[in-house]
Amino acid sequence: MKKKRAKIDKKGKKNDEKNKSFTKKQKLWLILSGGAIGLLNGFFGGGGGMICVPILQKVLGLDAKQSHATAIAVIFPLSLISAFVYVINGYISSFPLLSVGLGVVLGGITGSFALKFLPPKAIRIIFAIIMFVGGIRLII
Amino acid sequence: MNTFLTIILYAILGFASGIFGGLGMGGGTLLIPLLNIFLGFDQKLCQGINLVSFLVMALFSLIIHFKNGYIQTKGIFYIIISGLALSLLGSFLAGALPSEILKISFGVFLCILSVVQFAQTISPKGKKDKNKGK
Numbered sequence: 001m002k003k004k005r006a007k008i009d010k011k012g013k014k015n016d017e018k019n020k021s022f023t024k025k026q027k028l029w030l031i032l033s034g035g036a037i038g039l040l041n042g043f044f045g046g047g048g049g050m051i052c053v054p055i056l057q058k059v060l061g062l063d064a065k066q067s068h069a070t071a072i073a074v075i076f077p078l079s080l081i082s083a084f085v086y087v088i089n090g091y092i093s094s095f096p097l098l099s100v101g102l103g104v105v106l107g108g109i110t111g112s113f114a115l116k117f118l119p120p121k122a123i124r125i126i127f128a129i130i131m132f133v134g135g136i137r138l139i140i
Numbered sequence: 141m142n143t144f145l146t147i148i149l150y151a152i153l154g155f156a157s158g159i160f161g162g163l164g165m166g167g168g169t170l171l172i173p174l175l176n177i178f179l180g181f182d183q184k185l186c187q188g189i190n191l192v193s194f195l196v197m198a199l200f201s202l203i204i205h206f207k208n209g210y211i212q213t214k215g216i217f218y219i220i221i222s223g224l225a226l227s228l229l230g231s232f233l234a235g236a237l238p239s240e241i242l243k244i245s246f247g248v249f250l251c252i253l254s255v256v257q258f259a260q261t262i263s264p265k266g267k268k269d270k271n272k273g274k
Contacts, residue, residue, distance in 0.1 A: 022215055030218035038223030042230025044246050045187025046168025046194065050253055052219070054260065060215050068163060069201075069210030074219050076198045078227040083191040085231035092188035096150060096181065101193035103151035104171065107158020108197030112204040115163055121261050127165065128258040134173035135250030138243050 029059045034074075041075060042082040049075045065115060153178065154193065161194060162201045168194055169253060172246065183243040187234065 022030075033055045041048025049071040056067035056074075086092055153174050161167020168190040175186040205211050234242055 022218075026215070027218055030215055031222045034219035034222035035226045037219065038225065038227035039230040040249070041223070042227035042232075043234045044172070044230075044249055045184075045234065046172060046190045047166055047249060047253060048223075048227075050166035050169060050257070055219070056212075056216075060212065062212050066210050066212050068165065069205035069208075070212050070216060072198050072201055072205065073211050073213070074216050074223070076195065076202065077220055078223045079191050079194050079198070081224055082227045082231040083188070083195055085228065085235065086184070086188035086191055089184075089235045091182075091184040091235075092192060093185065096175075096179075096185065097189050097192060099147040099150035100154040100171070100175065100189050101196060102147075103154020103156075104158035104161065104167065104193035105154075105197045105200065106151075107155035107160075108162035108167065109158075109200050109204070110155075111159035111162025111167075112201035113162075114159070115205065115210065116208065124165075124261045125258060127160065127170075128254040128261065131169060131173075131250050131254035131257070134170075134177065135247045135254060137177050138173055138247030138250065140247075 026059055029055070033059070037074070038078050041078050042085070045082065045086065046079075048078060068115060150179075158193075158197055161197055162204075166253070167197070169250060173250060176243065183239040183246065184234065187242075187246075 033051070037048040037051050037055075040051065052071040052074050053067045056062045056070055057064070060067075062070060154171065157167040157171035157174060159167070160170050171190050171193075172183075172186045175181045175189065176183060181189075202211070
């Protein structure tokens with residue numbers, strides 16, 4: 001019985017996702033988290049996507065691949081506005097931007113194709129550890 | 141020759157973080173500390189470079205993800221609207237603070253993110269769903 005119920009629930013959820021209607025609670029969550037993502041992404045010049053992924057998964061019920069790809073679509077307009085402010089304030093110089101940017105673009109294209117084979121847990125854990133060490137290094 | 145090597149080095153660092161960016165795993169959270177720690181760039185320059193290069197990279201990866209059918213536009217409008225307003229605030233706030241403070245706060249931000257990601261990766265998703273069902 002329980003299993004059957006679970007199945008129906010899951011189907012119901014999927015149907016809800018297909019319809020465009022969202023509950024007030026969902027909308028509130030999306031708006032609040034959007035604010036947090038924007039604030040952090042603008043302040044730190046990145047990292048908003050990492051907060052966006054779990055929110056897309058929990059609030060909108062997207063799967064891992066969808067949420068990773070959709071996070072990029074969400075962050076894009078936010079980063080556009082922030083980049084504009086950074087450029088106006090004169091923080092960016094062209095030589096490092098062009099050479100680093102070239103690498104980022106090529107790497108990004110490679111990574112996008114690789115999303116089909118979403119990285120295994122081991123890589124994510126290593127990535128988290130590298131981030132932690134980097135963070136400590138910046139604080140010190 | 142020296143300039144050439146510099147370009148290569150910069151591009152390699154960019155490439156490494158670009159891969160994670162394209163995966164939607166937070167390329168910027170890797171690029172910014174890399175540029176800061178290994179190349180000694182100013183924190184604001186790192187953040188600016190990340191923002192601009194992300195934009196160009198995202199154009200390509202969005203096209204690829206869209207073709208693969210991974211982009212779900214339902215509901216993201218709400219996130220974007222409030223996000224736009226506060227990203228303006230965030231950017232100006234970053235500009236108002238000295239780079240050294242920005243750098244330390246970014247370090248704290250990184251540590252928190254990494255712990256959260258670590259916890260998320262380890263916790264099995266199946267278990268959570270079962271608990272909700274009960």
